[in-house]
Each structure stands twice: as C-alpha cells, then as structure tokens.
Amino acid sequence: MKYDDIIIGGGLSGLLCAISLAEKGRKCLIISQGQSTLNFSSGSFEFINTEEGEDFEHAIAALPSRHPYQKIGVDRLPRLRTSVAGLLDRAGIRTVGENERNHLRITPFGALKQTWLSLAEMTHFQKDELLGRVLVVDIRGFLDFNASFIASSLGQMGIQADTCEVYVHETERLRDNASEFRSANIARVFNGYTIDRLACAINEKATDVDFILLPAVFGLDKEEPARRMLEKLNKPAAFIPTMSPSVPGIRLQRLLKQRFISLGGMFLSADTVCGGEIVDGRLVSVRALNHGDTRFEAENFIFACGSFFSNGLKATQDKIYEPILGLDVDYEGGHGEWFAPDVYAEQPYMSFGVRTDKRLNVSLDGKTLENAYAVGQLLSGASPIKSGCTGGVSAVSAVYAADIILNQQ
Ligand SMILES: Cc1cc2nc3c(=O)[nH]c(=O)nc-3n(C[C@H](O)[C@H](O)[C@H](O)COP(=O)(O)OP(=O)(O)OC[C@H]3O[C@@H](n4cnc5c(N)ncnc54)[C@H](O)[C@@H]3O)c2cc1C
Structure with missing residues (x-):
C-alpha cells in the first residue's frame, strides 16, 4: 500500500x-x-x-x-x-x-488559566473583563463537576459566585448507575427539547445574576447542542470543562x-x-x-x-x-x-x-x-x-x- x-x-x-x-x-x-x-x-x-x-x-x-x-x-x-x-x-x-496574546479561561477547579485558542462556547475573557455576579450550574448527581468548589475559587478572586442544582428526568435516569453518570453519557441525553427544558430550569434560578457558567457536557459530535443551550438562556453564559472524559475534546x-x-x-x-x-x-x-x-x-x-x-x-x-x-x-x-x-x-x-x-x-x-x-x-x-x-x-x-x-x- x-x-x-x-x-x-x-x-x-x-x-x-x-x-x-x-x-x-x-x-x-x-x-x-x-x-x-x-x-x-x-x-x-x-x-x-x-x-x-x-x-x-x-x-x-x-x-x-x-x-x-x-x-x-x-x-x-x-x-x-x-x-x-x-x-x-x-x-x-x-x-x-487572538493571534498574539493570551486570554483567560476557567479550569474545572475554578482557577483562571492563560490560553491561546478556546472553543467559542468555553469561557474566554481578558482580566479587565472579569465576570460580574456569577451563577455556577450543577447537574444533580454529576460528580465530575464541582460547582461549589468552582464558586468558592471564584469567590477567592473577588468574583461573587453562587451555585444552583438542576436536572431533567433523562439525567435522573442515568443516576441508576453511578458509573454511567459521566460527561459523555450526559451529552448523549442533551439534545433538542431536553436542552430547552434544562434551559427553562436554569432561567428560573438565574434571575439575579450577570453570567451563567455551565459544565461542558453538550455536543459530542457537533457544536449545535452547546450553541442551542447558550441561546436558550436569558443571561450571557459559557462552559467550563469537566473532569475527563471531555465532551469538547471528544x-x-x-x-x-x-x-x-x-x-x-x-x-x-x-x-x-x-x-x-x-x-x-x-x-x-x-x-x-x-x-x-x-x-x-x-x-x-x-x-x-x-x-x-x-x-x-x-x-x-x-x-x-x-x-x-x-x-x-x-x-x-x-x-x-x-x-x-x-x-x-x-x-x-x-x-x-x-x-x-x-x-x-x-x-x-x-x-x-x-x-x-x-x-x-x-x-x-x-x-x-x-x-x-x-x-x-x-x-x-x-x-x-x-x-x-x-x-x-
Ligand atoms: C490528560 C491531558 C490533558 C490535556 N489537556 C490539554 C488542554 O486542555 N489544552 C492543551 O493545550 N493541551 C492539553 N494537553 C496536552 C496535549 O498533550 C496536547 O495539547 C496535544 O493534544 C497532544 O497531541 P499529540 O497529537 O502530540 O499527542 P497525543 O494526543 O498523545 O496523540 C498521540 C496519538 O498517537 C497514538 N500512538 C502512539 N504510538 C503509536 C503507535 N506506535 N502506532 C499508532 N499510533 C500510536 C496514540 O494512541 C495517540 O492517539 C493535555 C494532555 C494530557 C495528557
């Protein structure tokens, strides 16, 4: 050959x-x-x-x-x-x-990290644009994303961050088996109306915040589910990577x-x-x-x-x-x-x-x-x-x- x-x-x-x-x-x-x-x-x-x-x-x-x-x-x-x-x-x-300088992203531990290129849906900002009042969203039972830990790390940097927990019944079903409740499996659940229902649940809790941070568990094959999730939210939002496996990476x-x-x-x-x-x-x-x-x-x-x-x-x-x-x-x-x-x-x-x-x-x-x-x-x-x-x-x-x-x- x-x-x-x-x-x-x-x-x-x-x-x-x-x-x-x-x-x-x-x-x-x-x-x-x-x-x-x-x-x-x-x-x-x-x-x-x-x-x-x-x-x-x-x-x-x-x-x-x-x-x-x-x-x-x-x-x-x-x-x-x-x-x-x-x-x-x-x-x-x-x-x-940018081609010549870093921006900042947020790590799964809530730290800020310098980086060159980020997928468009992930957090990305310059230091002088640090987010206002933030809501970190947790999906109930998902252990590979620790919203409280992230909120506490952001708090130490002077960013006011609260957490909330949301779920839809499809993700609840995954909880029957703890080893199934991983980012890649959650991403398979979040399509179409499941995303819309999750967005509704988040919108109800995100009334008094400036920015929403979510775990990156949307869009295994294409960006569309991640983009749809962001579009359905009433506030500006972006994703934070979870512990592996990484949905954006896959x-x-x-x-x-x-x-x-x-x-x-x-x-x-x-x-x-x-x-x-x-x-x-x-x-x-x-x-x-x-x-x-x-x-x-x-x-x-x-x-x-x-x-x-x-x-x-x-x-x-x-x-x-x-x-x-x-x-x-x-x-x-x-x-x-x-x-x-x-x-x-x-x-x-x-x-x-x-x-x-x-x-x-x-x-x-x-x-x-x-x-x-x-x-x-x-x-x-x-x-x-x-x-x-x-x-x-x-x-x-x-x-x-x-x-x-x-x-x-
Ligand atoms: C856990 C982890 C997380 C990371 N996260 C980031 C990040 O968020 N951002 C970032 O910039 N960098 C990250 N990195 C660094 C990352 O290694 C590089 O960014 C980049 O993806 C490496 O690409 P690569 O193609 O050089 O190597 P790899 O990704 O290691 O790919 C090498 C490939 O070669 C294959 N291979 C090896 N030997 C053979 C063989 N004999 N025959 C056939 N195939 C073979 C392997 O199976 C593998 O598929 C991370 C690294 C690790 C280990």
Missing part, C-alpha cells in the same frame, strides 16, 4: 498535519493505536504563559534553543498560528482567541477526523505501528500489528505518537526510548534524576522526547532520516506544564512539518 504521507498517531498533531497535507491533494494515511489526549482536553489550546500585557513572541524569546518553537523559528510562529486557526475553522471548529477529535476523511484521507484506527524498513537513510515503509506482513509505504512519514501518556515514548529503569524504530531520544541522567520529588516542581521527564533538527527530521543512531519527521508532544525540548505550551507545540509543529513536505514537492 503506497501513500504520499503516512502519519503515525491520530491526535491533535497527527490530524492537523494530515489535514494540511490532504488539503493540498496529497494521499495520506493515519495509523493510530488508541485514544489521544484530545479526549481529556479542556477545549482550549495553550501556546505559552505570558506576563500581563506581554505578547507571545516576547515570552518565546526567553525559551532555550532546544525548545520546538526556537527550532521552528520565532518569525514563523505568527503565520503558523494563523494556519492552525484556519484549519480548525475549515473543520467546523469555531474558536476564539468533539474536537471527531470533527478533525471527519475533516481528514472528507478530504480523502484514510484513517486506520486501533492499530499500532511496530516497526519499519530503512533504506539509504530513508524510511521506506512501516508495519502495523494488525496487518501482519503488509508494508505501508510512503514518501514521507510523520511521527505524531505523543509522549509517555500515549506510548509515543517508553521508559524502563535504565533508559527512555521511542518504541517503533528506536529513534534518537533526548534525555539526561539516570532514573532518579528524571523526576523531581516535589510534584509541583518542573519535572525533567516532561521535556524528554525524540531528537530532531530544525526541520523536525528525526535521527537513528545519529543519522538523519531525511523523509521522517516528529511533531507534537513527542518532540523533545519543551517543558509543557511549566511554560504552558502544550497544545501550541502540537499544533504549530504539525503545520510546520506539513509546510516543509509541501515546499519540497
């Missing part, structure tokens, strides 16, 4: 890279083994933490040269961010956020996959790439566990396998390795130095990843594989939690690798 480009991993970076290539008419295959981290996403993408009033480029200038943003080139990042927003838009994913995954397939892309799910064949410094084919001896051949290969969480990287007591080909990995020290005992400290293992050059080409035993690239969380050099660059690195590295491939045609 011969393709122009094979992408290993169907998370945010794999899908964005594949869509960029497929939009230009290339014949692409994604092979992906399991759920990606999009299923846990807040519905917002972080680019980099900034000081108040600081723009992205200023904050990026302080990053070390090994960071993916520095490898890609600071000058290229504004255009790549614009490309990402366009790709999401064409996939039917409406986002808000929707992101589905819409990106749909977009890729609609462009003629082939998505092979639940299969694991387990090896490949290298000839004269080029990767010529890969194998997948469920396909026996089949050789998946392509001109280019993009490794978008994520980090430890998604098995893109693995660790034993003595080493950290990339499991498909044993690509070169950047990591330092022995096992005891890979993590800091204080869980809140910067964790060294988070910046470990596959080594690349400035074109994001990977290497094996020090030799560059000219037609193989790494993108996303698999890349070394970022400390995503500390610098707040999680989704940003995945998104811009994906589009950058696609640009390199397209420009060499």
Whole structure:
C-alpha cells in the first residue's frame, strides 16, 4: 500500500498535519493505536504563559534553543498560528482567541488559566473583563463537576459566585448507575427539547445574576447542542470543562477526523505501528500489528505518537526510548534524576522526547532520516506544564512539518 504521507498517531498533531497535507491533494494515511489526549482536553489550546500585557513572541524569546518553537523559528510562529486557526475553522471548529496574546479561561477547579485558542462556547475573557455576579450550574448527581468548589475559587478572586442544582428526568435516569453518570453519557441525553427544558430550569434560578457558567457536557459530535443551550438562556453564559472524559475534546477529535476523511484521507484506527524498513537513510515503509506482513509505504512519514501518556515514548529503569524504530531520544541522567520529588516542581521527564533538527527530521543512531519527521508532544525540548505550551507545540509543529513536505514537492 503506497501513500504520499503516512502519519503515525491520530491526535491533535497527527490530524492537523494530515489535514494540511490532504488539503493540498496529497494521499495520506493515519495509523493510530488508541485514544489521544484530545479526549481529556479542556477545549482550549495553550501556546505559552505570558506576563500581563506581554505578547507571545516576547515570552518565546526567553525559551532555550532546544525548545520546538526556537527550532521552528520565532518569525514563523505568527503565520503558523494563523494556519492552525484556519484549519480548525475549515473543520467546523469555531474558536476564539487572538493571534498574539493570551486570554483567560476557567479550569474545572475554578482557577483562571492563560490560553491561546478556546472553543467559542468555553469561557474566554481578558482580566479587565472579569465576570460580574456569577451563577455556577450543577447537574444533580454529576460528580465530575464541582460547582461549589468552582464558586468558592471564584469567590477567592473577588468574583461573587453562587451555585444552583438542576436536572431533567433523562439525567435522573442515568443516576441508576453511578458509573454511567459521566460527561459523555450526559451529552448523549442533551439534545433538542431536553436542552430547552434544562434551559427553562436554569432561567428560573438565574434571575439575579450577570453570567451563567455551565459544565461542558453538550455536543459530542457537533457544536449545535452547546450553541442551542447558550441561546436558550436569558443571561450571557459559557462552559467550563469537566473532569475527563471531555465532551469538547471528544468533539474536537471527531470533527478533525471527519475533516481528514472528507478530504480523502484514510484513517486506520486501533492499530499500532511496530516497526519499519530503512533504506539509504530513508524510511521506506512501516508495519502495523494488525496487518501482519503488509508494508505501508510512503514518501514521507510523520511521527505524531505523543509522549509517555500515549506510548509515543517508553521508559524502563535504565533508559527512555521511542518504541517503533528506536529513534534518537533526548534525555539526561539516570532514573532518579528524571523526576523531581516535589510534584509541583518542573519535572525533567516532561521535556524528554525524540531528537530532531530544525526541520523536525528525526535521527537513528545519529543519522538523519531525511523523509521522517516528529511533531507534537513527542518532540523533545519543551517543558509543557511549566511554560504552558502544550497544545501550541502540537499544533504549530504539525503545520510546520506539513509546510516543509509541501515546499519540497
Ligand atoms: C490528560 C491531558 C490533558 C490535556 N489537556 C490539554 C488542554 O486542555 N489544552 C492543551 O493545550 N493541551 C492539553 N494537553 C496536552 C496535549 O498533550 C496536547 O495539547 C496535544 O493534544 C497532544 O497531541 P499529540 O497529537 O502530540 O499527542 P497525543 O494526543 O498523545 O496523540 C498521540 C496519538 O498517537 C497514538 N500512538 C502512539 N504510538 C503509536 C503507535 N506506535 N502506532 C499508532 N499510533 C500510536 C496514540 O494512541 C495517540 O492517539 C493535555 C494532555 C494530557 C495528557
């Protein structure tokens, strides 16, 4: 089976890279083994933490040269961010956020967090626009969203926040089995008139407030249920992510996959790439566990396998390795130095990843594989939690690798 480009991993970076290539008419295959981290996403993408009033480029200038943003080139990042927003838009994913600076969102714990792009229905505001009197809505019996905790956190920031509990009989039925009462199952219930009835129940309680905050449990496949919910409320409102699974994240995954397939892309799910064949410094084919001896051949290969969480990287007591080909990995020290005992400290293992050059080409035993690239969380050099660059690195590295491939045609 011969393709122009094979992408290993169907998370945010794999899908964005594949869509960029497929939009230009290339014949692409994604092979992906399991759920990606999009299923846990807040519905917002972080680019980099900034000081108040600081723009992205200023904050990026302080990053070390090994960071993916520095490898890609600071000058290229504004255009790549614009490309990402366009790709999401064409996939039917409406986002808000400026190209040069962060906005704030509210986390499931009621904290404010800086972020670059948010789905249009999620909370998004600048510091000087902090909400007035707020009502945090709880759905009765739903344990993955703690309205009181959120209200109390907002209260500590000087925002007057109350809570209320609502239900419709369809959600009450889910309570028969506590393990069924999860965000994704609730989202299946909220369609059409169920949304309207829930909105009525909320409107009755939200008479004396300026803003309503709701758990993001609307719209698994499309935005419409979330939008309908907001339209039916009498006050301005927005969603806060719940504990996982994430309904907005699942929707992101589905819409990106749909977009890729609609462009003629082939998505092979639940299969694991387990090896490949290298000839004269080029990767010529890969194998997948469920396909026996089949050789998946392509001109280019993009490794978008994520980090430890998604098995893109693995660790034993003595080493950290990339499991498909044993690509070169950047990591330092022995096992005891890979993590800091204080869980809140910067964790060294988070910046470990596959080594690349400035074109994001990977290497094996020090030799560059000219037609193989790494993108996303698999890349070394970022400390995503500390610098707040999680989704940003995945998104811009994906589009950058696609640009390199397209420009060499
Ligand atoms: C729990 C959690 C929550 C997060 N929330 C946010 C958030 O709210 N905002 C944000 O900006 N960032 C968030 N992140 C960071 C997130 O990792 C990135 O934003 C981004 O989604 C990562 O995309 P990726 O494609 O690089 O990797 P992943 O999402 O990890 O996807 C990698 C994919 O590759 C597949 N794969 C791995 N090995 C193979 C193989 N051998 N063969 C085939 N397929 C393979 C995996 O199954 C997976 O589907 C979160 C991360 C985690 C862990």
